[in-house]
Amino acid sequence: LLRGNHESRVMNHLYGFEAEVIHKYSAMEFDLFESVFEALPLAAVIGGKVLVVHGGLFRRQNVTLNEIRRIDRFCEIPAEGIMCELLWSDPKQSIGIGRSMRGVACNFGPDVTDNFLKRNNLSLVVRSHEVRDEGYSWEHGRRLITVFSAPDYCGMMRNQGAILKFHVSQLTTPEIIQFSAVTNAPKRAPYFDIQKIMGALQAQQERNKQLDNAENDVGRQRTNQGRQSSQMAGGL
Secondary structure, three states: OOOOOOOOHHHHHHOOHHHHHHHHOOHHHHHHHHHHHHHOOOOEEEOOOEEEOOOOOOOOOOOOHHHHHOOOOOOOOOOOOHHHHHHHOEEOOOOOEEEOOOOOOEEEOHHHHHHHHHHOOOOEEEEOOOOOOOOEEEEOOOOEEEEOOOOOHHHOOOOOEEEEEOOHHHOOOOEEEEEOOOOOOOOOOOOOOHHHHHHHHHHHHHHHHHHHHHHHHHHHHHHHHHHHHHHHHHHO
């Protein structure tokens, strides 16, 4: 059982878990939950070949398993660094490191996955953190798999759920078990406002686009300045 990005005070306040626990029990029980969450491991290695995390990999290219083992996890999730990235990062199709629409951690490409696996003598990364229509998806040349085990997420995504079953003889090709949501499950009002949360995510996406555009404008200005300087030097 590993820690994810929602095992934190900030996320539990935003998504209503804090309010639900305090409503049903008390603030003391909520503090106990948080203590348990902080004790959860951040990652696991299966058979010496498969790394399992909630989020993903790192901006820095030389992270090792020993460095992950040395993380002091008994704390609130920091806003940056490898602990944050383990719980918040997402894969992307293009190479390199990119800005995450979540506003925290990063997006990492297939080259980042390949380099990390080679450096640490691993064969596969297993992660969750994102809804997948089929409950799972192979990515980065089948060196990474995303598995999402909550079907019909938030009662509105209509996705399947999936779990992975690993066999010793085939660690890099786990058995995939898919399932659908229970159709007659009783509906209960959530302790959070999903529209408010989706609005916040959309606002963060817009801010990221603005930052990307600003960085591109700066890059073009520097390029033009460099060309002008070269022309002036040539004229001299």
